[in-house]
Amino acid sequence: MELSLSHSRGVLWRCSSSESLAVRSRQHVKWQCFPGFSSPTKRTSQLMLGQNWVHSVQQSNQKVICYQKKSVPVVEGRSIEEVYDALAERLLSTATKMQDLNSKYIVGLAGPPGAGKSTLASEVVCRINKHWSQKTSKKDSAPQNDNVGIVLPMDGFHLYRFQLDAMEDPEEAHARRGAPWTFNPDLLLTCLHALRNEGSVYAPSFDHGVGDPVEEDVFVSSQHKIVIVEGNYLFLEEGAWKDVCSMFDEKWFLDIDIDTAMQRVQKRHINTGQYSEQIVKAMFHSEDHKCLILLITLTGKEPHVAKWRVEYNDRPNAELIIKTKKNADLVIRSVDF
Structure with missing residues (x-):
């Protein structure tokens, strides 16, 4: 069962629950608002059960009580810009309350390949820094260049190619680059501890x-x-990844239909043309295709190679990542850019 509420800005959040929902009449509606989100308007709110609209209530004469073990707010908007603005507002509210100069509010943003994590993180941070700069400039009557927000990508914690070469099956290691075991979560954990x-x-x-x-x-x-x-695997519950997950003050999951995500990833592979010789070798399993391997490595725009890479590596990774959504504090619905 889901409780849905539309904000005046067009940004929607809702709480998911497996428990019962009771609606009592002749009383005022009381909504729990999550930090950084504005209060609902006086307009009619709606309750959604599964995919069916079951009731409409006016805030003037109804009370909604939601019994649940755990509720996770879901954020979505009519446009991705609205989502960026809402998330930036949420974090700006937190930043203004932080007094210690060295203190950090660390947000983990996870999601499958193709969800748009890098874009969302950079856009939210850009808005945070812009608003923060405007605020401090008015306060100090002088321009301020100091940024209050920054993005730390998990990509930097890939294993090096020479480390993949040293594995038992180097071709498989290169073909599966991007899987959890091709990263160094211990180094990421050390970095987060130092930051904290x-x-x-x-x-x-x-x-x-x-x-x-x-x-x-x-x-x-x-x-x-x-x-x-x-990054992809920030909320995994195995090995050092579990310790990484515990380092975040807040965990966001960028949710997307897996087929849509894989279409984006396949297009990205074709556009960038980054197929290593090891990847193509793993595809053909033969040294006899050496000329074809070199050709594809140079051009890198063969759609069937991109499709193979998605099915062989990206989709299994995405399926694993989607299972970690349950560990998030906030779920963000992906919107087409």
């Missing part, structure tokens, strides 16, 4: 042209109060 305890840290980025991490390329300084860590 010391207030600043140098973190690696990832050079897609070279295909390897770039050491100490991202600097999270003491001035950054809001840090959005975005």
Whole structure:
């Protein structure tokens, strides 16, 4: 059962529940509002049971009581811009209350490949920094260049290619690059601990042209109060990933239909043309296709190779990631850009 409420801004949040929902008449409606979201308007609110609208209530004469073990707010909007604005407002409210210069509010943003995590994280941080700059400029009567928010991508914690080469099956390792075991969660955990305890840290980025991490390329300084860590496996519950998951003050999951996500990923593979020789070898399982391997490696735009990579690697990864949605504090519905 879901309780749905539409805001005046067009941003919608709702709480999912497996328990019962009781509606009592002749009393005022009382809504629980989550931090960073404005109160509902006086307009008619609606209750949704499954896919069926079962009742409409006026806030002037109804009370809604939702009994549930755990409710997770869901955010969606008529446009992706509305979602960006709502999430930025949510974090700005948190940032203004932080007094300690070294304190950090660390948000984990997870979701399957193709969901739009990198874009969402950068757009939200851009809005946070813009509003923060405007606020401090008015207060201090002088322009401020200090940013309060920053994105820390999980991509920088990929294993190096030489580490994949040293594995028992190097071709399989390269073909499955992007799976959980091709990352270094221990290094990510060390980075998050340093950020939490010391207030600043140098973190690696990832050079897609070279295909390897770039050491100490991202600097999270003491001035950054809001840090959005975005990546696929942040909410996994096995090994060091479980400890990584425990480091976040808030966990966001960017939800998307898996077929839509895979279509985006396949298009990305074709457009970027980044297929290593190892990936294509794994596809054909033969040294006899050496000329074809080199050709595809150079052009990198063969749709059937992109499709194979999606089915062989990206979709299994996405199916695993979607199972971690249950660990999120906030679910964000993906909207087409």
